[in-house]
Amino acid sequence: MTTRDALKHVVMIICICLLVPVSGTASISNINEFLKTCPMNDPAYNQIKSDFTIRHNGTIVSFDNIYCTEPASLMNVSQYTDELIILQSLRVIYHMDFGRSGYLPWTSGTLYAWMKSKIKGFDINDSAQGSSCCGQYSDGLYITLNPKDDLTRTADMTWFNLPYAIALYAHEARHVDGYAHVSCCGIPNGCDQTFDLNNLSPYGIQWWLINSFLNGNIDVGLSCGLSASKISDTAHYLLTGLNGNSGYQSRFCDNKPSTVTMPQHPGGPCPSNPDVKANGVDAYCIALPGNTVSVTASLSPGDWNGETADYWIAADTPWGFYTLTTSGWTPGIQMLAKYPLINIPPVEIFKSSLPIGQYKFYFGVNKLSNTIPDSLLYFDYVNVTVLTLTPIRPVLFENTLNNLSQ
Numbered sequence: 001m002t003t004r005d006a007l008k009h010v011v012m013i014i015c016i017c018l019l020v021p022v023s024g025t026a027s028i029s030n031i032n033e034f035l036k037t038c039p040m041n042d043p044a045y046n047q048i049k050s051d052f053t054i055r056h057n058g059t060i061v062s063f064d065n066i067y068c069t070e071p072a073s074l075m076n077v078s079q080y081t082d083e084l085i086i087l088q089s090l091r092v093i094y095h096m097d098f099g100r101s102g103y104l105p106w107t108s109g110t111l112y113a114w115m116k117s118k119i120k121g122f123d124i125n126d127s128a129q130g131s132s133c134c135g136q137y138s139d140g141l142y143i144t145l146n147p148k149d150d151l152t153r154t155a156d157m158t159w160f161n162l163p164y165a166i167a168l169y170a171h172e173a174r175h176v177d178g179y180a181h182v183s184c185c186g187i188p189n190g191c192d193q194t195f196d197l198n199n200l201s202p203y204g205i206q207w208w209l210i211n212s213f214l215n216g217n218i219d220v221g222l223s224c225g226l227s228a229s230k231i232s233d234t235a236h237y238l239l240t241g242l243n244g245n246s247g248y249q250s251r252f253c254d255n256k257p258s259t260v261t262m263p264q265h266p267g268g269p270c271p272s273n274p275d276v277k278a279n280g281v282d283a284y285c286i287a288l289p290g291n292t293v294s295v296t297a298s299l300s301p302g303d304w305n306g307e308t309a310d311y312w313i314a315a316d317t318p319w320g321f322y323t324l325t326t327s328g329w330t331p332g333i334q335m336l337a338k339y340p341l342i343n344i345p346p347v348e349i350f351k352s353s354l355p356i357g358q359y360k361f362y363f364g365v366n367k368l369s370n371t372i373p374d375s376l377l378y379f380d381y382v383n384v385t386v387l388t389l390t391p392i393r394p395v396l397f398e399n400t401l402n403n404l405s406q
């Protein structure tokens with residue numbers, strides 16, 4: 001092999017697997033990782049752009065001018081604007097429902113759909129002392145927000161204070177339904193008369209959301225990917241917002257929400273996290289005929305460590321489904337094994353070249369252990385496309401080859 005051929009070979013290896021984000025997932029499995037990403041890289045970005053508008057002192061802010069660089073949660077706070085906090089909050093609201101609706105006591109829809117039905121957007125008003133509902137513009141109602149100081153914006157960059165930003169938006173949007181405050185708790189216009197789960201007031205909705213973020217009724221993966229001490233800090237901060245004089249409990253007079261205790265798994269247990277990769281990449285791998293495709297599977301057991309589960313490894317191929325069994329890859333769908341959920345470092349489950357076509361490799365675990373690959377399966381997949389090079393040769397690849405031949 002000449003030097004040029006060797007370089008071509010290296011270029012080809014680099015180009016074989018292209019990382020393409022998996023789009024449209026309707027859940028957040030790890031809020032820490034989620035908040036490292038920027039709004040413009042979110043598949044829901046265009047949807048959010050068309051549904052909500054942000055104004056600053058009344059002037060419409062172009063979403064595309066809102067600066068963000070990844071990892072977003074590690075940005076310099078001076079660059080992390082109030083506008084970006086609103087966008088990150090809206091992203092969480094959009095994705096946190098896990099495809100569910102009808103679980104919120106005050107609407108049959110999702111929080112996102114409900115917010116959209118109540119307000120057109122948010123107006124950051126530099127002279128506002130606090131938040132309020134709502135300013136009227138020609139295109140609809142806007143929640144008025146005061147600018148936040150560096151300390152608050154720092155706390156909003158992660159899943160520490162951001163739950164409170166989201167709960168506050170919901171509080172303000174509830175005013176659109178005609179709920180006004182009273183002063184019975186000693187704070188002028190800072191109280192609601194009665195806590196009623198069947199008729200939640202603005203502070204009631206705030207309490208309900210923060211309680212749900214704490215107990216995992218709304219699970220955004222607080223317990224995945226954070227240290228135990230950080231999870232504990234967040235959980236205590238959420239608990240403080242619920243109970244006693246510093247919590248929403250004190251904002252009611254006739255009937256108060258009951259005192260919340262610390263749940264066993266704040267934010268919900270971290271589920272087991274299967275991972276499958278092809279040639280080392282997560283979402284989409286493109287290979288050429290004759291290239292070796294190596295598929296690996298790994299597992300992080302999360303809070304279910306040691307519990308028995310069904311293990312499934314499958315491949316969707318041009319010739320139908322194949323599954324990995326104790327006797328190797330077999331046509332059809334069969335379970336691999338019943339086995340405790342444990343930490344499994346990457347194991348090679350397939351290694352070969354493949355004929356031209358589309359393939360999808362799956363690795364899933366089912367804690368229900370019912371020998372059925374049902375909706376309780378936690379799974380990951382990777383797409384593998386094997387094709388001829390000519391029709392889709394990337395421009396970058398072509399340019400690189402041209403440079404090499406000069």
Ligand SMILES: [Zn+2]
Binds near residue numbers: 175
């Ligand atoms: Zn209010």
